[in-house]
Every structure is written in structure tokens, then in C-alpha cells.
Amino acid sequence: MHAIFATHEEKRILMKLTLRFSTWVIPLCYAVVAIAAGMVFPRLETPIFHGLASTVTVSAAMAIYSSVASGMLALTAVVFSLAFVMIQFSATAYSPRLVLWISRDPFMWHAVGVFTATFLYAIAALAWVDRSGSGRVPLVSSWVVIGLLLASVAMFVGLIERIGLLQINRMLAFTGDQGRKVIEATYPELDSTTAAFSPDDFRQLPVTQTLIHRARPEVIQALNTAALVGLAQKSGGIIEMLTAVGDTVVDLTPLLRVFGARQPIDEGALESAIEMGDERTFDQDPKYAIRLLVDIAIKALSPAINDPTTAVQALDQIEDLLLRLGRRRLEISEYRDKDGRLRLIAPCPTWEDFLRLAFDEIRYYGAQSVQVMRRMNALVKDLSLRLPEERSPALRHWEERLDSTIARSFEDMEEKQEASVEDRQGLGVPRKETPIGSAR
Numbered sequence: 001m002h003a004i005f006a007t008h009e010e011k012r013i014l015m016k017l018t019l020r021f022s023t024w025v026i027p028l029c030y031a032v033v034a035i036a037a038g039m040v041f042p043r044l045e046t047p048i049f050h051g052l053a054s055t056v057t058v059s060a061a062m063a064i065y066s067s068v069a070s071g072m073l074a075l076t077a078v079v080f081s082l083a084f085v086m087i088q089f090s091a092t093a094y095s096p097r098l099v100l101w102i103s104r105d106p107f108m109w110h111a112v113g114v115f116t117a118t119f120l121y122a123i124a125a126l127a128w129v130d131r132s133g134s135g136r137v138p139l140v141s142s143w144v145v146i147g148l149l150l151a152s153v154a155m156f157v158g159l160i161e162r163i164g165l166l167q168i169n170r171m172l173a174f175t176g177d178q179g180r181k182v183i184e185a186t187y188p189e190l191d192s193t194t195a196a197f198s199p200d201d202f203r204q205l206p207v208t209q210t211l212i213h214r215a216r217p218e219v220i221q222a223l224n225t226a227a228l229v230g231l232a233q234k235s236g237g238i239i240e241m242l243t244a245v246g247d248t249v250v251d252l253t254p255l256l257r258v259f260g261a262r263q264p265i266d267e268g269a270l271e272s273a274i275e276m277g278d279e280r281t282f283d284q285d286p287k288y289a290i291r292l293l294v295d296i297a298i299k300a301l302s303p304a305i306n307d308p309t310t311a312v313q314a315l316d317q318i319e320d321l322l323l324r325l326g327r328r329r330l331e332i333s334e335y336r337d338k339d340g341r342l343r344l345i346a347p348c349p350t351w352e353d354f355l356r357l358a359f360d361e362i363r364y365y366g367a368q369s370v371q372v373m374r375r376m377n378a379l380v381k382d383l384s385l386r387l388p389e390e391r392s393p394a395l396r397h398w399e400e401r402l403d404s405t406i407a408r409s410f411e412d413m414e415e416k417q418e419a420s421v422e423d424r425q426g427l428g429v430p431r432k433e434t435p436i437g438s439a440r
Contacts, residue, residue, distance in 0.1 A: 030113025031120060038124020045140050058130045061137040065129065068149055069122040076115040079156060083163055094171055095295040097279065107162055111155040118148040168310055172293065176317035178282040179289025180324060186284060187328035190388060202238045202342060205260030211270050213253045218276040220247050222283045223346060227273040229335050232343035237261025244347035246285045286325065287349055290357050293318050301365040308369040311362060312426040318358045319379045325354055326387035352394050359398055367409040370419045371426035376402055378422040378431065
């Protein structure tokens with residue numbers, strides 16, 4: 001268990017650093033390298049490849065380089081104006097929190113870098129055409145310009161492909177993929193054994209330390225569980241997290257308590273083990289993926305959009321995530337040291353929490369949509385058939401909630417019957433006929 005979390009922690013930190021690096025340093029590196037290459041490479045080319053010269057005339061080379069430079073500048077402005085407009089449109093259609101992840105795609109920043117490098121190197125190469133009245137066009141430099149131009153075209157094609165990610169099907173699949181990754185990395189298989197503990201055992205120990213958040217509102221993005229376990233072991237105490245991943249903490253919010261420690265733990269070390277930022281992330285928060293899918297679904301069900309088919313497609317992804325969660329051991333709130341001693345307690349969502357998040361708002365906003373009700377009936381039934389028996393009581397509760405929602409939302413008996421049918425497409429191929437006199 002600890003090895004899994006340590007590996008995930010290393011991947012998460014690497015991904016975080018890569019994301020921050022790509023936001024501005026990558027284009028800057030491309031620009032610096034292009035300027036340096038444009039100033040240094042032609043100087044080396046003349047003595048090393050003295051006999052090599054392009055057969056292109058000076059006037060033609062100057063026209064090509066000028067066209068590449070000016071055209072690349074215009075292309076950069078047009079392409080990224082279009083990209084930002086589409087991102088803004090998608091933010092209003094789906095969820096601004098989701099589109100923010102798309103806009104941070106490192107590929108976009110590499111594209112900016114390649115476009116900038118092509119522009120800058122073309123300008124630099126232009127200065128070496130007919131240098132000192134030599135009448136020569138450096139051959140290698142001209143091929144570098146052509147290579148950068150081809151790379152820019154490839155980046156343009158790739159960027160158009162990335163913009164295509166903003167289509168609803170791909171957006172839903174992207175969100176579902178993020179949820180599947182964190183579920184795989186966070187939760188062990190359901191049949192794995194976990195050591196049990198009694199919460200009262202450690203609560204009987206004295207509270208020796210409390211960590212208070214003293215800053216502006218921030219979101220808890222991830223916990224370095226290995227570091228927290230190490231700190232607790234070194235002090236001989238037990239750390240209880242009072243906030244969960246995904247929570248927003250404000251000034252004077254208690255973050256954690258330490259029980260029974262022999263010596264105080266450095267607050268700086270504790271704070272560094274709790275990663276906080278301005279927004280939630282997928283890193284250790286499987287609920288976030290479901291949250292975004294629900295956001296897309298309920299926005300599609302709003303009167304201004306009125307698109308229940310999108311809500312049904314979101315339920316397809318939600319079903320897959322719940323199916324994976326239902327086959328995992330969700331009770332992972334305890335972390336122990338190598339000797340098996342309890343060192344860290346961290347709040348984690350239960351199976352009931354996941355179901356409430358996945359169903360409640362869509363059930364409420366889609367209560368009058370026959371399509372949504374039929375899809376939700378099929379979803380709950382499929383989960384009941386495919387998951388272990390221990391997941392069934394909570395699912396039966398939601399079957400009853402759907403029954404009551406349908407009974408309350410549709411006055412006509414025939415409409416109630418239509419809404420109570422199990423149909424994976426919503427309005428596609430129903431599985432069975434439900435008697436009019438039944439509860440469903």
C-alpha cells in the first residue's frame with residue numbers, strides 16, 4: 001500500500017512540476033534557443049561548411065525567409081485566437097473548471113514555442129543572406145528554416161486535433177479517463193485485506209498539537225501520506241487530518257491534530273506535506289472527476305440548454321467510474337508505518353458519498369426527463385447486478401429514491417410507466433415492460 005502511494009506521489013509531483021514548467025518556461029526556452037541558434041549557428045556554418053551554399057538566389061531566399069517570418073507571426077495570432085475562443089465557448093457549454101485543464105495542455109505551449117522559434121530563426125537567418133555582399137545563401141541554415149516550417153505545420157495539425165478534444169464525447173471521455181487513473185492509483189482491490197482499528201483507541205490519547213491554516217482560502221489538492229506517516233512515526237504520535245482532499249480551507253481552519261506525540265512536529269514540515277492551491281485537481285481526488293461529469297450533465301439539463309442526451313452520455317462515464325469504485329476497497333483512511341502501527345488518519349469518501357454525488361443532482365434536475373430517468377434506472381440496476389453484495393443496500397436506497405422521484409414528477413400513469421423503464425440509451429431499446437400498477 002505504501003509503495004503504491006509513494007509511486008503515485010512521485011508521479012503526481014512530476015506531473016505538477018511539468019504543468020508549471022510548461023505554462024511559460026517552455027515557450028521561453030524555444031525563443032532563447034532560436035535566438036542563440038540564429039546568432040551562433042551561421043557563424044559556425046561559414047568556416048565549417050565553407051564550400052556549401054544553397055542554389056537559391058539571394059532575392060528568392062530573402063523572399064522565402066520574410067514570408068516564413070511574417071506568415072508565422074500571423075498564423076500564431078489566428079490559431080491561438082481561435083483556440084481561446086473555442087475554449088471560452090466550451091467553458092460556457094460544459095464547465096469552466098474542466099476547460100481549464102484542456103487549456104493547460106503542454107502541447108499548446110510547445111506549439112507556441114515552435115511557432116515562435118520559427119519566426120525568430122527565420123529573422124536571424126535573413127540577416128546572413130548575402131552577408132557582407134558575398135552573394136551566398138547558407139545551405140544548412142536554409143534547411144533549418146524549412147525544417148522549422150514543417151514542424152510548425154505539424155504542430156498546427158496537432159493543435160487542431162487538440163481543439164477537437166472540446167467535442168462533448170471526447171470531453172466526457174477525457175474526464176472519465178482522469179477519474180479512472182486516480183481510482184487505479186488510489187484504491188486497492190476489494191478482496192485485499194486492510195488492518196482494522198478502533199477510532200476510540202487513538203482519541204483517548206492527549207492532543208499534543210493542532211495545525212491551523214493561516215492564509216487566504218485554498219483547496220487541499222493532495223496529501224503526501226508517506227511524509228505525514230514519517231513525521232508521525234518520528235514524533236511517536238498519530239496524525240488525524242481534519243480536512244479532506246478537495247476541501248476549501250479558510251483562515252483559522254484546523255487542518256490536523258496530533259495525538260500522543262513525544263515531541264512537537266515542525267509545522268513547516270506538516271504544511272509542506274499538505275499540498276494546497278487555488279483549485280481542485282484529479283491527483284488524489286476521484287470525486288472531482290465525478291463532480292465535473294455531474295456539472296456537465298446538470299448544465300445540459302438546464303432550461304437554457306435542454307439537452308438530456310448529453311446528460312445520458314455523462315451518466316455512461318459515471319456508471320463506469322462507479323463500477324470501478326464498487327470493486328475497490330474504499331476504506332483507506334488509515335495509514336501505518338512499517339511496523340504496522342497506526343500513524344495517520346485521513347478522511348476519505350465512502351461508497352454512499354460517491355453515489356450521492358453521482359445521482360442526487362442529476363436526479364433532481366432531470367426529474368422531468370423521461371430519457372434521464374430511464375437511463376438512471378438502467379444504471380442502478382446494472383450496478384446492483386455487477387457489484388458485490390456489500391454495495392447493494394446503498395443501491396437499493398437509490399432505486400427507492402428514483403421511484404419516489406418518478407412518482408412525484410409525472411402525474412400521468414402512462415408517463416410514469418415510460419419513465420420507469422430501464423433503458424441504457426435513455427430512449428433506445430427498453431429492457432422490459434414495467435406493470436402500470438407497480439411502484440416503478
